[in-house]
Amino acid sequence: MHRIDLTYALRSTLPDDRRPPALHHPLFALLDALHRSGSISAAAQTLDLSYRHVWGELKRWEGELGRELVVWAKGQRAALTPFGEKLLWAERRAQARLAPQVEALRMELERAFDDAFDDRVDVMTLCASHDQALPLLRELAREQGLHLDLNFMGSLDALRALDAGQCTMAGIHVRDGVARASVSARIYRPRLKPGHHKLIGFAQRTQGLMVAPGNPRRIARLDDMLRADLRWVGRAEGTGTRILLDELLAEAGLEAPPADLTEPSHVAAAQAVASRAADAAFGLEAAARQAGLDFIPLVRERYFLLTLKSLLDSSPALQRLVRLLGSTAWAQVLAGLPGYAATEPGAVLALTRVLPWWTYRNPPRPAAEGVAAPPMA
Secondary structure (H helix, E strand, C coil): CCCCCCCCCCCCCCCCCCCCCCCCCHHHHHHHHHHHCCCHHHHHHCCCCCCCHHHEEEEEEEHHHHCCCCCCCCCCCCCHHCCCCCCHHHHHHHHHHHHHHHHHHHHHHHHHHHHHHCCEEEEEEEEEECCEEEEEEEHHHHHHHHEEEEEEEHHHHHHHHHHHHCEEEEEEEECCHHHHHCCHHHHHHHHHCCCCCEEEEEEEEEEEEEEECCCCCCCEEEEEHHHHCCCEEEEECHHHHHHHHHHHHHHHHHHHCCCCECCCCCHHHHHHHHHHCCCEEEHHHHHHHHCCCCEEEEEEEEEEEEEEHHHHHHHHHHHHHHHCCCCCHHHHHHHHHCEEEECCCCCCCCCCHHCCCCCCCCCCCCCCCCCCCCCCC
């Protein structure tokens, strides 16, 4: 049995692409580069290492593990052995499944250092599903003296946490113009109260089918989920993506087939497809592209941060975050994520404007248009 020791790095600056580093092990970085490039020299160039170092490390790890990791012959592409591929994908899938917990651990450590250095940071708690853009918002907020404490959970659990006073904001996502009789309306409407809750624009994003590179199984439409020869990745009940998928299936007159696998996040679902444990999954374009998968877009949706009107009126920290969401800096972050768009970010929106699901005996005065936050200085 092989045991794991974990370490972490403490740094004062972020990487150039603003993405905080994930748990890192040099062997798996090497195997991944070799798998993607098919060449030891190309893998060495990707990792900014010498050919000799990469070759030596491969041989050292083969001796350590007692198994061959790479098949290589002069004039032919280098390839991972079946064991090497199995090892790489097992580690990648484990990392994807643990990403929310790893991010929570990182945030707890950073907050501990803030306290130790007496850094003056306003803390807000956000409960939401594991969206690709949220960790990037958290890093941008830290530069403004805001600590965004992310708690990852399904959309329905996030709404319960908001109403129980356990967080400042909850993340939900729905399609534009979704009907009163839709699955989304039936599930969310009883939990939302116009006048009590307010929506804050966050982003627009694309969901669809994540499939293997080249789409070898010729998956093209939602009803391909019913094919008996395909293995599908599902999401747990109560997650916003599961609600959206159930809605699309209901509109198409289809019943969701039982999933072969159930994964906790878009990233984990993408890794299940990348590792060939499944043929396809429904999820975010950004997660598919990150895993090197092909993507078939099916639907655009709006992601909102939901808060209480009382908090929005009384919390200077929340007001600062709203201004940050309306800034050029945040729009630039979204522009760098595949499938994301800056649609009314930072706008404070009435439920009855965005989600026209309620009927009143005496119709209220027309809801005011969303109020865009003033730009950051």
